[in-house]
Amino acid sequence: MRGFPAREVSTSRPPRSPAEPSRATSPRRRSRAQRAAIFALLAVALAAAAGSTACGTEPVGVDACRKIERVRCESAPACGVDLGRPVHSGDTPAKDVAACIRYYDDQCLHGLVVTKEPSPQDVDACVDAIITGDCSVVKTPESSEACAFLVPPEPVVVAVDAEADADTTSDVTAD
Secondary structure, X not given: OOOOOOOXXXXXXXXXXXXXXXXXXXXXXHHHHHHHHHHHHHHHHHHHHHHHOOOXXXXXXXXXXXXXXXXXXXXXXHHOOXXXXXXXXXXXXXXXXXXXXXXXXXXXXXXXXXXXXOOHHHHHHHHHHHHHOOHHHXXXXXXXXXXXXXXXXXXXXXXXXXXXXXXXXXXHHHO
């Protein structure tokens, strides 16, 4: 069988002549590297800008929520409220109350559904209303006048005037 003649394979590169440009410093290679660096800087700048202008995620009323929910958890057994959920270990009333408080400590990290922080006086009045009120206040504290700040604000609804829309449409079609 006849094959191709054996050829020596050199593992070293032949020396370059001074007139031959180096691949590492070629204008094309350099511009790619510069483009990559510019792209990376641009990506970092855009990510920073997007992060700084994102929607606010600061919860409102975390401490107020914890204070109110603690009192509700402590008052719940006297009102016959089942504290078996969320599921937890232990079956004594003290462990049920402790589990309820731990649960709401985490849940309150989201804050209250209010637009501004309630004043300490409002929170204390609400806590007193839960402690001194009947079981309906323990179950739904927002039903008490002292805890009225717990009622979520009404959602903003943008009303669309049908006549105004019809007038605008007729003006456009008349032209």
